[in-house]
Amino acid sequence: MPLTQQERHDFDQRCYGMNRVYVAEIVDNALGGPEMAAMSFLSDAQQMLEMNDAEEARKLMNLAKWTINNRLSEKDPSMRRGSLDKLI
Numbered sequence: 001m002p003l004t005q006q007e008r009h010d011f012d013q014r015c016y017g018m019n020r021v022y023v024a025e026i027v028d029n030a031l032g033g034p035e036m037a038a039m040s041f042l043s044d045a046q047q048m049l050e051m052n053d054a055e056e057a058r059k060l061m062n063l064a065k066w067t068i069n070n071r072l073s074e075k076d077p078s079m080r081r082g083s084l085d086k087l088i
Contacts, residue, residue: 017059017065027067038067 003011012020030037047058 015059015062017056018079020066023063023066027070033072035065038064038071041067 012023027034027037028038038041041060041064045057045064048054048057048060055060061079
């Protein structure tokens with residue numbers, strides 16, 4: 001059964017710390033494209049780990065994974081992982 005709008009919002013907040021639509025806007029407007037956005041998220045996650053903020057680092061790593069998954073599926077739809085798409 002698909003998630004309700006509220007369940008999707010709650011999931012996005014737990015996983016990414018923000019709405020998935022906002023994440024897509026960040027990635028779409030990133031200088032250097034989605035690959036650079038993913039690297040930036042991972043770099044920020046490293047900084048959060050240095051500051052002992054594991055929760056924020058986890059969210060940033062999820063953002064990087066979401067970005068990489070979407071980029072791979074744009075290049076080759078057979079690469080789509082599926083689990084995130086079922087939530088959209």
